[in-house]
Amino acid sequence: MTKQSLLLSVLLCCLSNPAFASYSYIRSITVNAAQVNNNTGSLTQFPILVCGNSSAGFCTASVSGMATVANGGHVQNSSGYDIIFSTDAACSNKLNWEIEKYVATTGEFEAWVSNPSTPLSGTSNTTFYMCYGNAAITSPLNTPTAVWDSHYVGVYHFSSGALGQGTESTTTGANVTFTGSGGDGNNFGAGYVGGIDGNEAGYGNSYGVAAGNIPAFNFTTGNFSVEWWQTENAQSPQIPVLQGSYNNVGWYVYENGADLYFTTQNGGQAALIASGIIPLNTWALFSTVKTGSTTGLIYKNGVSQATSGSLQNPGNDTSDTFSLASCGNSCSPIFGAMDEARISNIARSGGWITTEYNNESAPASFYSMGSETAPQTSSVIAGNSVIAGNSVIN
Numbered sequence: 001m002t003k004q005s006l007l008l009s010v011l012l013c014c015l016s017n018p019a020f021a022s023y024s025y026i027r028s029i030t031v032n033a034a035q036v037n038n039n040t041g042s043l044t045q046f047p048i049l050v051c052g053n054s055s056a057g058f059c060t061a062s063v064s065g066m067a068t069v070a071n072g073g074h075v076q077n078s079s080g081y082d083i084i085f086s087t088d089a090a091c092s093n094k095l096n097w098e099i100e101k102y103v104a105t106t107g108e109f110e111a112w113v114s115n116p117s118t119p120l121s122g123t124s125n126t127t128f129y130m131c132y133g134n135a136a137i138t139s140p141l142n143t144p145t146a147v148w149d150s151h152y153v154g155v156y157h158f159s160s161g162a163l164g165q166g167t168e169s170t171t172t173g174a175n176v177t178f179t180g181s182g183g184d185g186n187n188f189g190a191g192y193v194g195g196i197d198g199n200e201a202g203y204g205n206s207y208g209v210a211a212g213n214i215p216a217f218n219f220t221t222g223n224f225s226v227e228w229w230q231t232e233n234a235q236s237p238q239i240p241v242l243q244g245s246y247n248n249v250g251w252y253v254y255e256n257g258a259d260l261y262f263t264t265q266n267g268g269q270a271a272l273i274a275s276g277i278i279p280l281n282t283w284a285l286f287s288t289v290k291t292g293s294t295t296g297l298i299y300k301n302g303v304s305q306a307t308s309g310s311l312q313n314p315g316n317d318t319s320d321t322f323s324l325a326s327c328g329n330s331c332s333p334i335f336g337a338m339d340e341a342r343i344s345n346i347a348r349s350g351g352w353i354t355t356e357y358n359n360e361s362a363p364a365s366f367y368s369m370g371s372e373t374a375p376q377t378s379s380v381i382a383g384n385s386v387i388a389g390n391s392v393i394n
Contacts, residue, residue: 046114048120083132087115155341289347294313
């Protein structure tokens, strides 16, 4: 074989290799181990928020090249379908991801990414890759339900983008439907978790209800966790925020002024109370965790709060629906908005909850994003050590 024909063979091979020909651009994403708290349990399949180019919220970091080619960037598909995530720079070992929002004109993007097999480390940095710029991709490659581990039974982004306002992201498919005036959240502007666009679950003018049927969520047989971001500009007395409770059976979370109550009930009721933790005009992440038959925890911004009171073992409420701000006509309104509500059928660890807050409140501190790398084909074809080097060609 002549040197020229061998060079042509190498060229054709490289161009047909997805590592060189499919994705024209890559960026490394390195999670800062100091931002990861895995002291209280494994963080396997932890959903990482990766985002940028938002005009508001927590995802305002500038990431060049993320608009479409028609808008001066390098993404090929107008829906961002050619944005993928991989464990390797060759873009061949795909992770699980969910694209929550993509704006072709500005390059704004919000994605949730998880590794189904490798825990997120709190002792060494974790690196993975974002790949994009592939004109051959015209349909989604992501697997949104695979992002969330099997213990999530309800994940609600409340996005007005492609996912739809009340779409649920796990395999349970417990989508929510908003009713009541004020239930659409349009009065409250953009959500701040990852700069998510409007139509988060807001409740303001009178009352708003969002109900979704969550199968296999048995309050009697196990612990559970409920998480949500919230902001409001006024406080009202005794307002349910989230609940999985009807007919005096189940659970609910409500606020009374600046106090947060986590209540379980089975005929009677018992409450765990964290006093004075609800701020005004500030987004905060709240988490309530049932850790035993009568024990629980309340977190604000990833930090466990001092509490009074206790829980009781709630009744079996598997046939009823999960609700957001469901309080009927007799309730006074909550003047605020909600984002990123999640329900798990286990007690999430303190490390998991703290790491969620670190990631979602400051993505640019949680990870560092490498510079955009141009196509690798040029270095392979022109590199002396590979193509022209005596050890390879001659």
